[in-house]
Amino acid sequence: xxxxxxxxxxxxxxxxxxDEKSAGKFIMDxxxxxxxxxxxxxxxILPSSEAIEKYxxxxxKAISPDKDKxxxxxxxxxxxxxxxxxxxxxxxxxxxxxxxxxTDDGLKQLLHNVIVLEKNARxxxxxxxxxxxxxxxxxxxxxxxxxxxxxxxxxMIHNWARDTEVYPRTAAMLKKNATFISNYxxxxxxxxxxxxxxxxxxxxxxxxxxxxxxxKDGSKFDIGGIAKMNGEGSRSEIISRVISxxxxxxxxxxxxxxxxxxxxxxxxxxLLLGSGIIHTIPELKSSVENVDLxxxxxxxxxxxxxxxxxxARGIVExxxxxxxxxxxxxxxxxGIPPAIREQIDxxxxxxxxxxx
Amino acid sequence: xLEIENLKVVAEGKEIxxxxxxxxxxxxxxxxxxxxxxxxxxxxxxxxxxxxxxxTEGRIIFRGKDITGLPVWERAKLGIGLAFQSPxxxxxxxxxxxxxxxxxxxxxYVDALNMRNYLERNINAGxxxxxxxxxxxxxxxxxxxxxMLLDEPESGVDMENIYVISKVINELLEKEKRIKxxxxxxxxxxxxxxxxxxxxxxxxxxxxxxxxVCSGPPADVMRNIKKNGxxxxxxxxxxxE
Numbered sequence: 001x002x003x004x005x006x007x008x009x010x011x012x013x014x015x016x017x018x019d020e021k022s023a024g025k026f027i028m029d030x031x032x033x034x035x036x037x038x039x040x041x042x043x044x045i046l047p048s049s050e051a052i053e054k055y056x057x058x059x060x061k062a063i064s065p066d067k068d069k070x071x072x073x074x075x076x077x078x079x080x081x082x083x084x085x086x087x088x089x090x091x092x093x094x095x096x097x098x099x100x101x102x103t104d105d106g107l108k109q110l111l112h113n114v115i116v117l118e119k120n121a122r123x124x125x126x127x128x129x130x131x132x133x134x135x136x137x138x139x140x141x142x143x144x145x146x147x148x149x150x151x152x153x154x155x156m157i158h159n160w161a162r163d164t165e166v167y168p169r170t171a172a173m174l175k176k177n178a179t180f181i182s183n184y185x186x187x188x189x190x191x192x193x194x195x196x197x198x199x200x201x202x203x204x205x206x207x208x209x210x211x212x213x214x215x216k217d218g219s220k221f222d223i224g225g226i227a228k229m230n231g232e233g234s235r236s237e238i239i240s241r242v243i244s245x246x247x248x249x250x251x252x253x254x255x256x257x258x259x260x261x262x263x264x265x266x267x268x269x270x271l272l273l274g275s276g277i278i279h280t281i282p283e284l285k286s287s288v289e290n291v292d293l294x295x296x297x298x299x300x301x302x303x304x305x306x307x308x309x310x311x312a313r314g315i316v317e318x319x320x321x322x323x324x325x326x327x328x329x330x331x332x333x334x335g336i337p338p339a340i341r342e343q344i345d346x347x348x349x350x351x352x353x354x355x356x
Numbered sequence: 357x358l359e360i361e362n363l364k365v366v367a368e369g370k371e372i373x374x375x376x377x378x379x380x381x382x383x384x385x386x387x388x389x390x391x392x393x394x395x396x397x398x399x400x401x402x403x404x405x406x407x408x409x410x411x412t413e414g415r416i417i418f419r420g421k422d423i424t425g426l427p428v429w430e431r432a433k434l435g436i437g438l439a440f441q442s443p444x445x446x447x448x449x450x451x452x453x454x455x456x457x458x459x460x461x462x463x464x465y466v467d468a469l470n471m472r473n474y475l476e477r478n479i480n481a482g483x484x485x486x487x488x489x490x491x492x493x494x495x496x497x498x499x500x501x502x503x504m505l506l507d508e509p510e511s512g513v514d515m516e517n518i519y520v521i522s523k524v525i526n527e528l529l530e531k532e533k534r535i536k537x538x539x540x541x542x543x544x545x546x547x548x549x550x551x552x553x554x555x556x557x558x559x560x561x562x563x564x565x566x567x568x569v570c571s572g573p574p575a576d577v578m579r580n581i582k583k584n585g586x587x588x589x590x591x592x593x594x595x596x597e
Contacts, residue, residue: 303444305444306444306445306446306447306448308406308407308428309440309443309444309446309479310446310448310453311427311428311429311432312404312406312428312429312432312438312440313429313432313437313453313456313457313495313499314429314432314433314457314499315429315432315456315457316429317427317429320429323448323452323453323456324446324447324448326448326452327446327447327448327449327452327478328447330447330449
């Protein structure tokens with residue numbers, strides 16, 4: 001994975017879907033903003049170093065700087081990352097693309113990102129991360145403020161280096177009728193990824209977390225999602241597809257029903273390849289009577305009868321395996337535009353072909 | 357096209373096939389009858405090369421080539437196709453698999469078999485018995501095998517769909533051509549014999565306890581089974597050497 005400079009870097013960014021048309025772009029290499037472009041008047045994109053002056057009220061409001069040592073690292077460090085705002089009532093059709101690239105060995109990339117959607121605004125963000133360094137670390141605090149009736153899809157397709165440690169700290173505040181769809185796709189080895197985004201839902205808000213994870217070759221992932229349904233009629237869904245190939249994965253989720261008529265569902269499916277570990281921890285918590293919460297979890301290995309069924313159609317064993325893996329990871333994400341779905345499919349296709 | 361010599365097969369530690377001999381020529385359709393557990397499905401699985409079936413003795417020759425030791429996908433590539441009796445649910449979308457295995461145009465078969473609404477679903481996921489069978493035939497249509505192994509293609513299928521399935525099978529068998537010009541062949545396992553009302557067989561065999569015990573014209577064999585049961589039927593048919 002070294003050598004993402006020049007042509008290799010372009011290809012890798014392309015692989016993350018960052019060559020497509022966009023409503024805006026923010027790319028950061030190591031600690032430098034190398035591209036910042038806005039192509040829609042209803043969108044504002046600033047480096048956080050500037051935004052913290054103008055929009056300081058959004059920084060460390062949903063997440064406390066004292067939450068853990070990683071939020072502390074971000075609050076103590078110099079301010080990097082982006083601020084994105086969509087003005088009230090505007091629907092932005094093309095996605096905004098963001099990328100964080102790490103090429104410097106030993107770099108600790110510290111980021112603070114803020115996304116604000118004003119009332120009834122709609123936006124899709126495609127966020128790529130790409131690392132090709134040694135002993136590198138990506139620590140981010142990301143805060144989402146979704147005002148009434150706003151709609152955000154946030155799709156992260158990540159491509160870490162073997163040695164990368166990743167500690168995102170994410171919180172989303174959803175006002176009445178807001179929708180937040182978060183898709184996290186990570187399909188390469190990383191030394192450590194630890195992430196558990198939290199969504200706080202007001203009345204009739206909707207949060208959906210989808211994770212598609214392929215931990216391989218000694219990776220350590222601890223990934224989950226938390227939905228706190230504090231408003232009546234709010235809904236949440238946490239769905240994960242996790243493959244552990246000689247890796248150690250904890251897949252967790254917590255849905256809290258704190259208001260009547262809230263509804264939450266969680267689904268953790270794990271596939272073990274080789275000597276991996278998958279530990280699923282689905283949690284449901286309810287503090288009021290009238291809620292509807294459910295979860296299902298399943299861990300299995302590649303089924304032999306499915307494998308031989310495909311092989312009986314003339315498909316060699318390795319290809320049959322990657323078809324099954326491809327199928328397993330196909331979680332059927334709802335509510336995202338076709339172009340983003342294509343990017344996700346493309347990332348999974350590339351991985352599935354390369355996996356055997 | 358296919359020659360099976362003294363085939364012995366063990367599954368789950370038990371000998372199921374105890375010396376099967378069978379010859380199939382281009383253009384032929386062989387029907388196999390026999391009680392449950394007599395080894396009919398095992399025979400098809402062993403020809404296909406499914407790994408839970410261990411060949412302990414004998415040979416399978418396909419188009420002049422000894423395929424006894426070949427893995428399943430190589431046999432499929434050589435032109436053998438199996439329609440499973442009870443296909444599993446597979447976490448691959450039907451259209452993706454068809455795209456991958458198809459030789460030529462299959463759109464007309466998708467419509468002929470009423471499978472258009474199932475293409476974007478995972479193979480057999482939530483399919484009824486009849487839908488699974490139609491899905492199997494659709495996959496065979498995509499593979500265009502020279503030798504079709506049909507394991508109870510009509511079980512669980514209503515009459516109307518037996519006709520639909522049969523029509524496609526006949527097309528795949530090049531039934532519209534004159535017998536001498538047909539290059540395809542099939543083995544059909546059937547309990548009821550209904551499928552043979554639409555797909556005419558050249559010869560029928562009865563399997564009992566891991567062996568083909570007798571063979572004859574399909575209509576005669578069926579009549580005899582209906583009249584006398586399998587045991588008695590064998591006594592009155594000519595035993596094939």
